[in-house]
Amino acid sequence: xxxxxxxxxxxxxxxxxxxxxxxxxxxxxxxxxxxxxxxxxxxxxxxxxxxxxxxxxxxxxxxxxxxxxxxxxxxxxxxxxxxxxxxxxxxxxxxxxxxxxxxxxxxxxxxxxxxxxxxxxxxxxxxxxxxxxxxxxxxxxxxxxxxxxxxxxxxxxxxxxxxxxxxxxxxxxxxxxxxxxxxxxx
Numbered sequence: 650x651x652x653x654x655x656x657x658x659x660x661x662x663x664x665x666x667x668x669x670x671x672x673x674x675x676x677x678x679x680x681x682x683x684x685x686x687x688x689x690x691x692x693x694x695x696x697x698x699x700x701x702x703x704x705x706x707x708x709x710x711x712x713x714x715x716x717x718x719x720x721x722x723x724x725x726x727x728x729x730x731x732x733x734x735x736x737x738x739x740x741x742x743x744x745x746x747x748x749x750x751x752x753x754x755x756x757x758x759x760x761x762x763x764x765x766x767x768x769x770x771x772x773x774x775x776x777x778x779x780x781x782x783x784x785x786x787x788x789x790x791x792x793x794x795x796x797x798x799x800x801x802x803x804x805x806x807x808x809x810x811x812x813x814x815x816x817x818x819x820x821x822x823x824x825x826x827x828x829x830x831x832x833x834x835x
Contacts, residue, residue: 658704686712765803772797
């Protein structure tokens with residue numbers, strides 16, 4: 650049993666892993682996601698398992714750890730339905746949103762501290778994963794996540810100033826052509 654056939658592994662353990670995930674998550678969609686994530690992790694890391702007789706315990710342990718990790722993430726970053734937190738959101742008219750274009754965002758990005766700007770650019774513009782950014786910058790993934798969070802906070806703050814500036818009505822004083830000629834040519 651040196652090499653384990655992935656399809657056979659799924660056939661043997663999918664149903665029992667799914668039941669275990671369902672008992673933990675109490676939600677069919679989340680249980681399905683947890684089960685698929687477990688098999689994904691097996692496909693990417695399972696070859697490291699030295700004692701192939703422990704495949705079942707590896708799968709169940711991995712699923713349980715994924716469940717606990719997802720619970721920690723949900724606790725730290727709770728998901729709120731938009732209609733529940735709508736009163737906390739700033740009211741921005743569509744015309745102001747339309748005024749913010751890519752150029753404005755890129756100019757605002759330049760104002761973000763360099764320490765946070767680099768991960769932001771790599772994540773949003775280069776579409777790199779946290780792990781790729783961590784390797785590139787030679788920092789832990791947690792540091793990348795922290796810098797992204799702080800960078801997004803700075804960018805939000807900078808953009809809110811831009812939104813406020815764009816939302817304020819501008820006073821345009823009309824100049825009569827005759828007055829213009831008098832002051833410049835007269």
